[in-house]
Amino acid sequence: MNLTSEQAAELRTLAADRHVTADVALRARIVLWAGEGRRRKDIAELAGVSARTVDRTRARYAENGVAGLVERKRGGGKDQVPPRTRGRVIALTRMTPPPDSGLSHWSTRTPAAYLKRTEGIKVSFHYVARIWREENLKPHRSGTFKLSKDPAFAEKVADIVGLYLDPPGGAVVLSVDGKTQVQALDRTQPVLPVTFAATEKRTHDYVRHGTTNLFAALNIATGEVVGECKPNRNGDTFLAFLKKAVKPQAGKEIHIVLDNLSTHTTPDVKAWLEENPHVHFHFTPVGSSWLNQIELWFGIITRQSIRRGTFSSVHVLVKQIRDYINSWNANAKPFVWTATAGDILAKVRLVQTAVRKLLNNNAN
Known part of the structure; x- marks a missing residue:
């Protein structure tokens, strides 16, 4: 089970809330343990419940979020709310x-x-x-x-989806973004159990060894990824990566889909674009990073390689990322984009x- 940082924070708050029942707090901890990648039987042992209860709790959270963990009242009248x-x-x-x-x-x-x-x-x-x-x-x-408040939402959607579904002949379309603060986290052996309410909570020692920033460019026609890890994310590191990403496409028109970060529009980046008129930027609407295909790939590498990995140093983490990219490119396949701009805009109107x-x- 994969949890975002916001979901994990919400579950931790629920587990520690003095105003919820012990059962609700325990369900929150079960989901947190599942999010840490613990095995089903280990979670059942930690919680003092059956494996079936673990499955049911995870399913309730997957279906309804925290709302699925809260007690369902049986009998009695409903709250008198207008x-x-x-x-x-x-x-x-x-x-x-x-x-x-x-x-x-x-x-x-x-x-x-x-x-x-x-x-x-x-x-x-x-x-x-x-x-x-x-x-x-x-x-x-x-x-x-998510509804975007970008006044040019429709125009940007039509522009980017047009590139996905019908790219200009002979041109290359790259989906580019950066994943910040990828953490080198060393998960050591479990520490001694700590008594929590009626259960014992066994935790892991977590040793953090620093972070790196992953820049990546996805070729939407081939599915191949160019990636590079940098110690920081700013206009200089973005421009350096951009030059690396477009280098293999020399002599071609290049269209780049990216978001609205200020690092993408620094004076140096703008000057480089003027010197390279064959490179064209296409910005996603504000608050609509889901429109950028590289976000799909970031989700995949996070689930398959980063989130549950154990990294004793940033160097080890970076090597893991490089190895994953090489493995991905050995059998790269493009994502299949099917939604037209009309489909997306119709959904927005609804x-x-x-x-x-x-x-x-x-x-x-």
Whole structure:
């Protein structure tokens, strides 16, 4: 089971919350242990439950996030919450968090806190979790669609998807980005168990040996990847990698898909582009990194090679990344992109229409 840093933080908070039951806290720890890559039988032994309970807990989290771990009340009446409040929770969940919230996505606690702060509406995170279950809302899923606030969203989508589906004849399309702060983490032997509530929690010693920054360029026609690790990520290191990525494509028109980081538009980068008119940048819409195919590859290398690896130094981590890239290129295949710009924009319109209807209904 793979967990993002935000998901792991939310689960740790739940496991340590004095206001939740021991069963809920234990379920949170089971998911955390699964996210660490522990075996099913080891988790069952640590938690003092059956292997079937471990599977059920993981499935509940995969289906509904933290909402799936919260107790389901049996019998009795429902909380007396006004219908408008329920509607506000649903509408807020289906929207991208407002910029002033500083959030990338909603957790069960953040909508409750946001509604209390901005509208004076008081609900518990248990209530939010129940609504998410009943409405089958899953904002924790990385695949949840995010609305971009980029005013040129439609034009950028059409531009980039056009490159994917029908690249210019004879041209090369590269998907470029960097994965920052890849951590060299040494997982040592388990330490002595620590008593936690009614269970024993065995943990690992984690020794951190530093980080590296992985730059990568995916050739969308062949699936081959050019990658390089750098100690930092700035305009100079990006430009150095860019020169390396385009070098094998000498004499061709090169189209590069990348995001809106300031390191991609430094004066030196702009000067280099002027000196190399055969290289063209295509920027993804703001908040829409999912449109960049290299993000798919970053997800694959993280799951298959980095996340559960043990690295005694940054040098060992870098070697692992290089070996993985060489192995990938030995049998490289391109990703199959099927969604047209029209498909994506139609989905955006549907989501926007649904949100507007919910907001209008709740205002009346």
